[in-house]
Amino acid sequence: MDKTTELCKAAIGMRSKSYAPYSNFRVGAAILTPDGRIFTGCNIENSAFGPSICAERCAVAKAVSEGCKDFEAIAIAGGRSGAELDYCPPCGVCRQVLSEFADKDLKVILVKSETDFKAYTLGELLPLSFGAEDMGV
Ligand code: THU
Numbered sequence: 151m152d153k154t155t156e157l158c159k160a161a162i163g164m165r166s167k168s169y170a171p172y173s174n175f176r177v178g179a180a181i182l183t184p185d186g187r188i189f190t191g192c193n194i195e196n197s198a199f200g201p202s203i204c205a206e207r208c209a210v211a212k213a214v215s216e217g218c219k220d221f222e223a224i225a226i227a228g229g230r231s232g233a234e235l236d237y238c239p240p241c242g243v244c245r246q247v248l249s250e251f252a253d254k255d256l257k258v259i260l261v262k263s264e265t266d267f268k269a270y271t272l273g274e275l276l277p278l279s280f281g282a283e284d285m286g287v
Pocket of ligand 1: 170173175176177192193194195202203204205206228239240241244
């Protein structure tokens with residue numbers, strides 16, 4: 151199985167772990183490191199809403215906390231519980247968080263199924279982004 155298929159499959163599978171009692175919108179994500187490791191995440195909501203975390207940031211947090219800070223691609227699968235999947239783009243906060251660790255050429259894969267997905271670069275999804283270089287760091 152190629153890595154894109156593996157990522158799509160993992161993102162779809164992670165929707166079953168989603169904790170989304172408030173929105174019923176289940177999201178799974180799978181992020182790939184250059185050495186071929188895959189970290190997964192799901193959205194985890196909270197009754198206070200603010201502390202909720204998206205699937206993409208969950209996956210990034212799991213990877214970074216395991217010492218992996220370089221990424222090549224991320225697959226995202228999101229949709230209402232029980233409904234057919236449509237392409238689910240990452241929210242603005244997740245785009246910004248991805249930009250902290252990934253180059254503009256990070257592949258962002260929006261997954262409808264293992265065989266039906268659209269791929270963009272992070273640069274396409276977050277043009278003119280704010281980064282460390284804008285702070286002179
Ligand atoms: N959500 C994600 O997990 N990722 C995104 O990029 C978009 C939104 C989650 C947050 C919330 O739990 C639910 O989807 C509805 O917004």
